[in-house]
Amino acid sequence: MSDTAMFPDPAGRTKADVEAGSELLPKFDGDGLVGAIVTDEAGAVLMFAWMNAEALARSLETGVAHFWSRSRNRLWVKGEESGNRLTIREARIDCDQDAVWLKVAVEGAGVACHTGAKSCFYRAIVPGDGGGFRLVKS
Amino acid sequence: MSDTAMFPDPAGRTKADVEAGSELLPKFDGDGLVGAIVTDEAGAVLMFAWMNAEALARSLETGVAHFWSRSRNRLWVKGEESGNRLTIREARIDCDQDAVWLKVAVEGAGVACHTGAKSCFYRAIVPGDGGGFRLVKS
Numbered sequence A, B: 001m002s003d004t005a006m007f008p009d010p011a012g013r014t015k016a017d018v019e020a021g022s023e024l025l026p027k028f029d030g031d032g033l034v035g036a037i038v039t040d041e042a043g044a045v046l047m048f049a050w051m052n053a054e055a056l057a058r059s060l061e062t063g064v065a066h067f068w069s070r071s072r073n074r075l076w077v078k079g080e081e082s083g084n085r086l087t088i089r090e091a092r093i094d095c096d097q098d099a100v101w102l103k104v105a106v107e108g109a110g111v112a113c114h115t116g117a118k119s120c121f122y123r124a125i126v127p128g129d130g131g132g133f134r135l136v137k138s
Helices: A013-018 A051-063 B017-022 B053-062
Strands: A034-040 A045-051 A066-069 A073-078 A086-093 A100-108 A123-127 A133-137 B034-040 B045-051 B066-069 B074-077 B086-093 B099-106 B123-125 B133-137
Touching: A034 B034, A034 B045, A045 A051, A045 A066, A045 A100, A045 B034, A051 A066, A051 A073, A051 A086, B045 B053, B045 B066, B045 B099, B053 B066, B053 B074, B053 B086
Parallel strands: A034 A100, B034 B099
Antiparallel strands: A034 A045, A066 A073, A086 A100, A086 B123, A123 A133, A123 B086, B034 B045, B066 B074, B086 B099, B123 B133
16 A cells, blocks of 8 residues: 555545534645644644655654654655654644644664754744844753 | 845855854744744743745844744734734744744733633643644643
8 A cells, every 4th residue: 555545635625524523634735745733742843854655654653753754755754864763642633634743752872863952942032132133042 | 214124145155054053043934934933931832834025023122022924925913803912022043044933921911822722722632542742731
């Protein structure tokens, strides 16, 4: 079975089917992707990445987060090199089924960001001294 | 000042500038957008939406979440009709500055989803009885 065949085409369904139904009908964008928000179980956002149908299917089937790398143009197991794999505790989908929320446990060193930070969102946006905005690590 | 002029072009900066610096250098995609993850202060993901430069600038300047609607092709104040505006408590940006995380308080009825749910992510993805996956409200 191909991975895209795993998910029905939502174009054949009603808005009510997509928003209120119990059928998984992911709405992949023009590039074949849905956004994936990754948080820890306490609710800290760790990273944001993309999934094509294969990445979503493998993530759900294996319980280990797979993504589609737009820069490398290939399927990608988060942590495949660092050992910081993401074990999926819960997967949720939004109303129009074009975004996924994964609650995960980070394996290995517990680090989700390639910079070595626990979360990719290691900087807050704050007002700058002379107007505009600047970033502070926190 | 135009809103796009508010943010420098990250193409003129190094990877270290973008990832480790204190300068806000949002990397808008080919459609001029960055993704925006919206959570409440407790860490529940409420919604995912898009921001162009104007939406990001107005959000930061006013403290009220503005987005770019891809379907309506216009700037959009979340809650402009329902009254459920999103007051930004904290804004964060990720390592490569192409995704924003807003921690918000939902005004009005405290409902972030157009369906009337508190969060757009009102369904979990669970294994189906006959294989595959299905959605359950929870």
